[in-house]
Amino acid sequence: MRPFLIVAIAAGAACFVPVGATSEPSAAGAGGNTVGESPEQKAKNQAVMAALEPACARCHGTGSNKPFFASLDAFETLLVFSDRYVVAGHPEQGELMPLLRGAGSGAFKQMPLAGPTFAALSDSGDTEITMAELETWIRGLDADVQLDTSGANGIVQQRLDAEHIQQSMLDQLGLTLADFWRIDESGAPGEAFVDSYPMRAPDDLPMNPSPLGHSNTPYAAWGRYTAMGGPNRLARVRTRSEVSPTFLLNFVQTAQAWCGIAVAKPNNPVLGTLTASDTTATNLPGIRANIARLYLRMIGEPPTEPDVDALLAVYTPYESQSVQIAWTATCASILRNPLWLTY
Structure with a gap:
């Protein structure tokens, strides 16, 4: 056991109090998520959180459905000052201690879920x-x-998780599994089409994987899905929602590839009523109107004129290569908009 933890609990955590601090409760709490919490109390909570982390944080860290250990604020908000789990002054009340003993009253009877209870480990x-x-x-x-x-210190915005990204792009771009995979007679996707950048959850069934290592197999799609933060429950990989370099690299590539596939499809929702003959030279109002329609479809709010101007500036340089490439770039630019990627 960590020696400082014993000191923190038994002696009031004096060693954690900053120079100049007093034992008087602060007006808004030392961490900003509580009112009336003293620095000493927050230090004790920090020490307890640190001591519980080795046993608990793997399942209750950032990105989990109960992220008690994502931060000290989360620990205090979701656990310490939640009457469901902890009742101040009364360890016999609340759900935390019974769960640690293996006598929980809810769907889960013990923590950790498998193996010895926390009390037995203790x-x-x-x-x-x-x-x-x-x-x-x-x-x-x-x-x-x-x-x-x-609400000033709450989470007010976070990015879409992998499941939402996948389903939103499929729906908004008018794509199906058949646009990425050769579907066998059982309905299971097998080998992916070259450069389609397929994305599929490892837990999804049916699945008919080709040999491991083939660049266009479900294995590549699984890797892309987990790289964007998707879970692999059989491998005990949890959902992650951080905006990491790995996420950005995979998302940008996938967004561009999927937009290209959508634009190439007949009657696709990206072009709408436009055709390859509609250009800025022949139908500039139609191009602007379609940009506005696409923005509304994908972002969920009407664009301003500057929004349309900015996307037209993306579209125009690529039009000399082809209308298809220009709309692919425009579509991918909208997908990369933080308003699309976050909520």
Whole structure:
């Protein structure tokens, strides 16, 4: 067990108090998500969070459906000051301690879900905090601390996850599995078409994979899906929502490839009523109107004139190569708009 944790719980976490700080509760909490929380209390919570992380953070970190350990604010908001799990001053109440003992009242009876309970691990010395120390921590929590529910410190925007990206692009671009895969008689996708940049969840069925290592097999599609943060539940890979270089590289390539496939399809929703003969020289109003229509379809709000002008500036340089390439670039530019990618 970490020595500082014992000090933090038993001695009031004095070693964590910044120079010049007092034991008086702050007006808005040291972390901004609580009202009336003292620096000492926040330090204790930080110490407990750090001690629980080795056993809990893998399943309850950033991107999970219950991200208790994504940050100290998340730990306090979702767990410490949530009466469902912890009742300040009363370790016998709340769901946290029963879950750790294997006596939970909800759908999940114990934590961790598999193997020995946390309490059993604690008894064998395999945790960094004991059940007794957790009880002492809960008894010492200040019942007068309140969460700041103003919303100023909440998550107000995040990117789409891989499932949403995949389904939104399929729907908005008018694409189906048959645009990426050779579908066998059972309806399962097999080998992908060259340069189609297929994307498919490893958990999706049916699946008919070709030999491992083939560049156009479902294995490449699985890798692209997980690179964009999609889960692989059989491999215990959770959903991730960070905007990483790996995500951006795969998303940009996939968006451009899928827009190209959509533009090449007859009666596709990207061109709308336009044809390859409609250019800025022959039908500039129609080009602008279609850009506005496509923006509304994909972003979900009407574009301003500057929005249309900006996309026309993307379209025009590529028109000399081909109308198809110009609309592919315009479509991909809309997909890369933060308004499309976030909510």
